[in-house]
Amino acid sequence: MEVHFIINPKAGNGQGVKRWRHFQKQLTIPYQIHWTKYKGNSLLLAKEFAGRSTKENPVCLIAIGGDGTIHEVLNGAVHSENVYIGAISAGSGNDFARGYKAFETGEQLEQFVNTVKSTSHDCGVVNLNGRTKYFINNFGVGFDALVANTANNSPLKSTLNKWKLGKLSYPYYVIQALFSYRPFTLTVFQEERIRRYENVWFVTASNQPYFGGGMKLSPQSNTTDGRFELTVVSNLSKWKLLFLFGTVFLGKHTLLKEVEQFAATDVQLIFEDPVLVHADGETQKLTPGQNTIEISVQKNAWNLAK
Secondary structure, eight states, X not given: OEEEEEEOTTGGXXXXXXXXXXXXXXXXXXOEEEEOOSTTHHHHHHHHXXXXXXXXXXXXXXXXXXXXXXXXXXXXXXXXXXXXXXXXXXXXXXXXXXXXXXXXXHHHHHHHHHHOOEXXXXXXXXXXXXXXEEESSEEEEEHHHHHHHHHHTOHHHHHHHHTTOGGGHHHXXXXXXXXXXXXXXXXXXXXXXXXXXXXXXXXEEESSSEETTTEESOTTOOTTSSOEEEEEEESOOXXXXXXXXXXXXXXXXXXXXXXXXXXXXXXXXXXXXXXXXXXXXXXXXXXXXXXXXXXXXXXXXXXXXX
8 A cells, every 4th residue: 555645744833844744753564755845735735646546556645734634635635535534633613524534643543554444425516607616614605604614814823833733813803803804695495495694693513513613513513424415604793603602612603583494415505796705614705696505415425545
């Protein structure tokens, strides 16, 4: 088995490098190291290594970084039967490690290589006007995308990461974004049912329970059931939204009447205006005319190294 470490040296304000140095001392198996140089580099590396995997020579890809790094690796290696994807957490949120499992020691990793015990998991699929993107944790539109975008570009996040407090940046920017965000109108098509929502703060499709650095947004999500959960938050005041984020760590927000959550295998989201979106925390803004998003799930799309 080929073992490739794909390391984001900027993750967690240098935590990726520190985590790798710690693991490196524990390893006795053959491996290759790849340092990412730019955004999207992890995807290209994963695609290259996955493309040469075979049943006789499987490939293990270990992402060292945050959820964005594992997101890129998944997009490069999804649907590769002879590829196993694992992670060593070194970001600020690290929701992948909560919903799946990350390696904590070199001994755990070597045990996997020697036994090749793995599990298959679903992934979400997003179609943005003909462009396809996969997500491993969640895909969000609106307020949570704004918070993720602001936090990702903030010097405060880097400062907090130095003290291993990076996950605190999300609650901070929730408060900041309250005063600049404008809710939107949303129409959801699911099979033959149409739902329309006014004053929507955000809509999120979840493949696993956690997002935003440990918030239990979707308590019922299961990574192997062939479904995702769609959460729509609408028609609530700014101050009640703050209360919602206070309860979401315990998964109690679903009791609020302004929170609707349901399971689906595919939905179509229609917006009246351009919106900001994120896939596993990686953000982009839809341009005018891009007002339709299709979300579906693909069962057993990738193999987890654990």
